[in-house]
Amino acid sequence: MSFLSVITPCYNEEANVVELHARVAAAMATLADCTYEHIFIDNASTDRTVALLREIAAKDTRVKVIVNARNFGHIRSPMHALMQAKGEAVISIVADLQDPPEMIPTLVEKWREGFDTVLCIKRSSEETPAMFFLRRAYYAMVERMASIETIQNFTGFGLYDRKVVEAVRGFDDPYPFFRGMIAEIGLNICKLPYDQPVRRRGITKNNFYTLYDIGMLGITNLSKVPLRLVTAFGFLCACISFISGLLYLLYKLIFWSSFTVGMAPLVIGLFFLGSVQLVSLGIIGEYVGAIHTQVQKRPYVIEKERIGF
Incomplete structure (x- = not known):
């Protein structure tokens, strides 16, 4: 019997957390020989996200919730959740439903085949063509500048074996570029292509500053x-x-x-x-x-x- 951890960072996702929990539970129910915990880490939401998570946790003992004292940003908060996970493998999935929970059984299957890291790579996206083009151009630029082989069109959605999690812990980086860490570790990676759906409910939390922040963090972390x-x-x-x-x-x-x-x-x-x-x-x-x-x-x-x- 394998014990897995699912981590979900969220901020003002009252429109999505209930459905996400249900879809993750349905996906995990297909894995008869797995038990799991689902850790939500809330970045001080100002809507009903925490109240809904509290109700979910009261009904489902597998659900655990961390509520941050303030909004610590889209980089530090998910890393804290990863460090709290106790599973033999950790699955990272965002709350906006753009990462399809139905891929979880495939992630676990690839992990059992011997892959330490199973990454979901965006093959296409329903976001605007201009934004998707800019993302691809950025990934290509970083690939040329980096001293290691980077992982393009990877947002963090995937499965990570316990030894990968411990390797990430060993970086001891207070402001980590997670995608770069995974490329740096390089342990037996499997890449699964998927088509990213458009956000149906709620408002994206990404703005120019957050995109610039993660973009510059990737460059300064991976290249001189x-x-x-x-x-x-x-x-x-x-x-x-x-x-x-x-x-x-x-x-x-x-x-x-x-x-x-x-x-x-x-x-x-x-x-x-x-x-x-x-x-x-x-x-x-x-x-x-x-x-x-x-x-x-x-x-x-x-x-x-x-x-x-």
Whole structure:
């Protein structure tokens, strides 16, 4: 008899948690030789999500709920839930029903075949074509820059053996890029393609900042290429400036009386170099910020309440 853990991060998902619980329970019921726990971690929802989870936990002893003291973000909260899971394998599935619970039996089947990590990879998505294209372009860019083979179109939905979970724990990263960790660990991965449905109820919690945050976190965690590009671009600009100055001097010496350029090249050059400096400082700042987060070593979340444990 195998004991599994299902973890579900949620924030303001009152329209989805009841159906998600029912569909997970139905999927797990097809696995006669498995018992499980279902851990919901709520990021201080402002709607009825916690009240509904409390009702579910009162009826189903397999359901456990962690309520965070505040919203700790979409990166730290799921990692805290992963660290609380006790199962021989852990299944991560979000609350918005865009990760189909009906895939759980297939995940378990692949795990029993010997795969330590079973990842669900988006083959297509019902989101807008422009957003899906941008995601694919980002994954392709990170793939080229990273020093390891990354996993494209992977959102975290999948199954992770206990030794993978313990390997993740060993990173001891206070602001983890989970997808990069899985690629870094590299233990016997199986990839399952699926078509991601559109969110039917509720509002997505992703905005420009959260997408930018996870995007930059992936780059700074997996690659030093941006830093080296800044250095290379600095040398390139220095060479161009030196050659331009030398040509300007020679031209002036040859056509001393008739050569007048004016202020335009100087102003354009100053604005160009100023922009280069700001971009360079921004890239360096992202890496300094990542170091600052590591040094602070804050906990993933502060719990307000536990239900059903």
